[in-house]
Amino acid sequence: MRDILSVLQQIEPDLSKSERILAALLRSNAEFIVNAGITDVAERAGVSPPTVTRFCRRLGCESFTAFKVQVAQVTFAGTRYLTANAASDAPADIADSLLAQFQEAAASTRDALGMETVLAAADAISTAKLLAAFGAGGTSSMISDEIQNRFFRLGLRTVSVTDHAMQLMQAATMRTGDVIIASSVSGRNLQMVRALEAAKTYGAVVIALTRPGRPVADLADITIAIDLPEGENILRPSTSRYAFLFVTDLLATLVAMRRGDEARENLRRVKYQLSNTRDLDDKEALGD
């Protein structure tokens, strides 16, 4: 799904002065644009109608009308990107802005995803004899644990290792047919790189969830690129967690589909054991 506001983001640098005014108007007042004619928009921005037309073309739209339609679609989607910077310190605005950031993080990660790569990763994982998840630090270790949590349910022998020394030791025990999923937000976790190198010499396949072009990615057999800009505001949470979680979900789902019956049987067992000891009804989530 092409999204006009991310297009805007991309081409903003090579926009002219008048076009930037229009860009600002679009961001601040999309609602107005959607309900106005080209002359109204031109007047409001203090430019001429032809400039507005050109602006629309630059954004990849056939015509002003097509442009309006695109804007309408995006603005309705929960004022997604528009609110990426909170309008105020009011909790409701903060909430909207966080939501916008996460949706953007997930959506742009999905857009950047190379499906062949993801498929290759899913293939490797679904036939792994042992699956080890490596990650250290806030986000990466959470993802590592989450990978264990998601894949053991599918009947895969899975272990999460979030400690550098343990990663090295785990690596030493791995062999052909084993797979490592290595998560690193920065892609520069050098101690993990050392462990991965060791694992590779013993025949393990390394799948990296990380930034491309960094040590972790360079070393991996398969790299699923997750490359998000970090925000400016130090008090704001990093959005990368959502991107990583999304990729984890996608992999888990694809692997589950590949493993079909066995995955289903394992999930059923987990559910059954849970509902035996706790009074959960059948619709309840798999594990609290």
Next chain:
Amino acid sequence: MRDILSVLQQIEPDLSKSERILAALLRSNAEFIVNAGITDVAERAGVSPPTVTRFCRRLGCESFTAFKVQVAQVTFAGTRYLTANAASDAPADIADSLLAQFQEAAASTRDALGMETVLAAADAISTAKLLAAFGAGGTSSMISDEIQNRFFRLGLRTVSVTDHAMQLMQAATMRTGDVIIASSVSGRNLQMVRALEAAKTYGAVVIALTRPGRPVADLADITIAIDLPEGENILRPSTSRYAFLFVTDLLATLVAMRRGDEARENLRRVKYQLSNTRDLDDKEALGD
């Protein structure tokens, strides 16, 4: 937000023959309408342009253009909802559908959020002497750990307890001024309820992230409602993780803003120590 499709539903009975053809076209082929001119639409429906204009007026739109805008808005939301069920088993479709589910989960959680409640929770947390995060099972224990990971950076004494026996023991040591954040997807984690009861008798404030109307929620001093329907497909991941994570982020952000300078100083320290031992550049995420 006025929704053109529900308007259509309402007035459908008093529509004329030609208008019904248009209604059918709108329902089956909104995508086409949005990208076409009035003559194209008229031709496709086998009616004349004026009929299309009249149809738009009937639906409460000023003009055909205004009509298109409305359709664009609704269909976008609609496709989001529709893609929640993957169009096929192709990885790209699965990815889109997971993304849609995630966005839907986050957005509906945000919509359901009572801001006064969230504020009250943030207030309680930001002045807590000890913050304990309770949770057990896949999602809840991940969230519990994540809470620790987020709040200790803000200078709060935080501990994550994901083991029922430990929760009970931790509860026994708590006192007035301490706060527990209890996460439970089902809201029926009875062993955790027992621990919470104990903590309350010792004066701790209990904030619950859970389903309303369930034991955990009933017992809590402050309940932040997270109430998502579980999907049908057992192979699909539960979306509740995203909802919980979003709420955690929101709380962390609000608390960070409340604690202002102290939070900033702690984050700076964490960053500094990390960049001392690892060659991260300054923009790097706080903790891999």
Next chain:
DNA sequence: CGTCAAAATGAAAATGGTTTCCGATATGCA
């Protein structure tokens, strides 16, 4: 079953918004 009124519809003209063309102005570079 025919007549008539009211509603529905389309053809064509009128309208008005959008685009194209072209010249004027500003900007960057040798």
Next chain:
DNA sequence: TGCATATCGGAAACCATTTTCATTTTGACG
């Protein structure tokens, strides 16, 4: 400074949309 290029707006051309109005259809009633 002078040339090349990009930017921009005025005005005309264009075209989609709307209005008008005549025709057809529908349905009620004699």
